[in-house]
Amino acid sequence: MSAGIDLRAAFRRIAEALESLSDEELKKFSDPQYSIELRAIRRRTKEEPSSPVPGISADEAIGQITALSSRHDAQALLDEKFPSKKALETLARRLDIPIVRQDKVDDLRDKIVEATVGARIRSQAIQGKGS
Numbered sequence: 558m559s560a561g562i563d564l565r566a567a568f569r570r571i572a573e574a575l576e577s578l579s580d581e582e583l584k585k586f587s588d589p590q591y592s593i594e595l596r597a598i599r600r601r602t603k604e605e606p607s608s609p610v611p612g613i614s615a616d617e618a619i620g621q622i623t624a625l626s627s628r629h630d631a632q633a634l635l636d637e638k639f640p641s642k643k644a645l646e647t648l649a650r651r652l653d654i655p656i657v658r659q660d661k662v663d664d665l666r667d668k669i670v671e672a673t674v675g676a677r678i679r680s681q682a683i684q685g686k687g688s
Contacts, residue, residue: 571595613638615651622648623673631674635666645669 575583585591613621618639625631639645645665649656654668 615647618648619651619673622669623677625674628670628674628678631670632666635669639666 586593622631622634625634635645639648640662642660642662642665645662646656646660648669649665649672652669652672654672656665656668660668
C-alpha cells in the first residue's frame, strides 16, 4: 500500500458503485465509443443550511413572508432579501414545496408566495373574510 491508501477499501467502493449501475449503464463499459472516468464526489449532508441568507433563519423568513397581506408585498420581500436561487430553494424545501432543477428564480418565488400568502388569502376568501 502506498502513502497510507487503503486499496481494498477503494476497490470495495468501486465495486459497490458498479453494482448500483443499471444494465444499460454497464453495457457502456464494454462499448469502445465510451470512455470510463472515475470521480470521487463528496456527499452532501442530509441537513440543509438553516439560513438561506446571513442574519435570518429560514423559519424567521417564512414567518415574515406569511405575515404580509399581499402577494405583491411577499414578492417584493423575496426579491429584496432572497434574490438567489439557492436561498429560494432553501425556503421552498422548508415549506415542503416540490422543486425541480429547471425552476427559475421567478418560479421559486411564485411557488413560495402561493404556499404562504396566497394560501392564507384563498382561505380567507373561502371563509368570507376577504380583504
